[in-house]
Amino acid sequence: MSFTWPQDPQDLFVERHPQMTLGLPAAEVDAVRAAITGMWPDRPGGWVHEWSALAARHAAAGRHREAAQAYGWAKFPALADEPKRTALARQVEQYVLAAPGFPVEFERRVLTVPYRGGETALPVHLMAAPGLPADAPVVLASGGVDSWKTDLHGMWEQLALTLPARLLLFDLAGTGESAHLPMTPDGGAEVVAGLVGFARTIGNGRVGHFGISMGGYYSARNGLTGAVDAAVVLGGPVERSFAPGRGFAFGMDGIVGNALGFASAPTTAERERAIAAFDLRPLLDRDANGPMLVVNGTEDVHVPAADTLVFRGRRDTRVELIPDTGHCAISRFDEAMAVIVPWLKDTLVG
Structure with a gap:
């Protein structure tokens, strides 16, 4: 069981920006922040879409650890709908691929x-x-x-x-x-x-x-x-x-x-x-x-x-x-x- 709720995505950046930049370059986080216009729509400007696009670029370049971090933010802050659950599955996949380099x-x-x-x-x-x-x-x-x-x-x-x-x-x-x-x-x-x-x-x-x-x-x-x-x-x-x-x-x-x-x-x-x-x-x-x-x-x-x-x-x-x-x-x-x-x-x- 799950549900979405009214949420300004920029409020989440206000609180979590320091945490986001622990695992990803600040410039990338800031670019995603500028692109996001809504929390729940699964389309350009949506939270899951923009974070997942960043993750996919890292994955394609073989940077699996960074991809896992970005997919982690894509499914943040709760598994409230199917796009969030998909992002979690992709995060786990990229994390396992990164594990040999830990x-x-x-x-x-x-x-x-x-x-x-x-x-x-x-x-x-x-x-x-x-x-x-x-x-x-x-x-x-x-x-x-x-x-x-x-x-x-x-x-x-x-x-x-x-x-x-x-x-x-x-x-x-x-x-x-x-x-x-x-x-x-x-x-x-x-x-x-x-x-x-x-x-x-x-x-x-x-x-x-x-x-x-x-x-x-x-x-x-x-x-x-x-x-x-x-x-x-x-x-x-x-x-x-x-x-x-x-x-x-x-x-x-x-x-x-x-x-x-x-x-x-x-x-x-x-x-x-x-x-x-x-x-x-x-x-x-x-x-x-x-x-x-x-x-x-x-x-x-x-x-x-x-x-x-x-x-x-x-x-x-x-x-x-x-x-x-x-x-x-x-x-x-x-x-x-x-x-x-x-x-x-x-x-x-x-």
């Missing part, structure tokens, strides 16, 4: 994990520094509701090359290659629990979880229950983000509505009822957490600072708010990673 060990697998009394198939990526021992720890990692495992390749590559652990990369339920599963608190957590179980069998048994944005919700959940040996929460919503009356910026209402599995744009009341179920207050009231690191920027427009500060004072928990940056500290990401990587090393490896 400076890391890489494997794409389709796992079977428990889901609501049955099973579901879940494509995942395994990534590690060359020559990493088989008995290294494993770190689950994911992005959020609109930036998925393939989109964030540069970040994962950097993490894999600096961390003595194997990464298990996946898309959250309701997103990316897991979009066939609606995002629900328990259903999404059940999928993650299946991945944790698998991760314990392929390394030395120690498992961490690094969640970004909505991915941080699930890593916070795993940290608060002690289900993993180390949990990193980067810009994760946990409580106030799910309170009634919370506004959404930069199309996030449509993005979240799609992830939740609505077939048409939900009313405010419908959306608030659905997201209220994600509130982690019952787990925050317990004292069962494992080691946790909680990080965000002070100027986040999506996740209130309270959802980071609520972790202050908990045992085995470190909290870092990075000043003068926004959601997930993206404009000062190197500073965030300078905290995250050593903490993961110390906590998982010692």
Whole structure:
């Protein structure tokens, strides 16, 4: 189930331009920006059409990594219609073609994990520094509701090359290659629990979880229950983000509505009822957490600072708010990673 919604595409460029230019030349991003006049029409001037045209040029020239990045932006921010789903399929195709050139060990697998009394198939990526021992720890990692495992390749590559652990990369339920599963608190957590179980069998048994944005919700959940040996929460919503009356910026209402599995744009009341179920207050009231690191920027427009500060004072928990940056500290990401990587090393490896 999916739906489109009124969206000015230029608003998305305002927020995402720094992220877009991490994987593509600024001149190319700016040319696409100038050409786009509408979000949903599948024709010249449309978002999918213009980004896909750039991707196709890179693919034809054998620049598969750049093609995957551009197709990633073509399907952004949600798989709301068939052209977006086609762009995702092409992104995966180009990414697999690019994989032999990655400076890391890489494997794409389709796992079977428990889901609501049955099973579901879940494509995942395994990534590690060359020559990493088989008995290294494993770190689950994911992005959020609109930036998925393939989109964030540069970040994962950097993490894999600096961390003595194997990464298990996946898309959250309701997103990316897991979009066939609606995002629900328990259903999404059940999928993650299946991945944790698998991760314990392929390394030395120690498992961490690094969640970004909505991915941080699930890593916070795993940290608060002690289900993993180390949990990193980067810009994760946990409580106030799910309170009634919370506004959404930069199309996030449509993005979240799609992830939740609505077939048409939900009313405010419908959306608030659905997201209220994600509130982690019952787990925050317990004292069962494992080691946790909680990080965000002070100027986040999506996740209130309270959802980071609520972790202050908990045992085995470190909290870092990075000043003068926004959601997930993206404009000062190197500073965030300078905290995250050593903490993961110390906590998982010692």
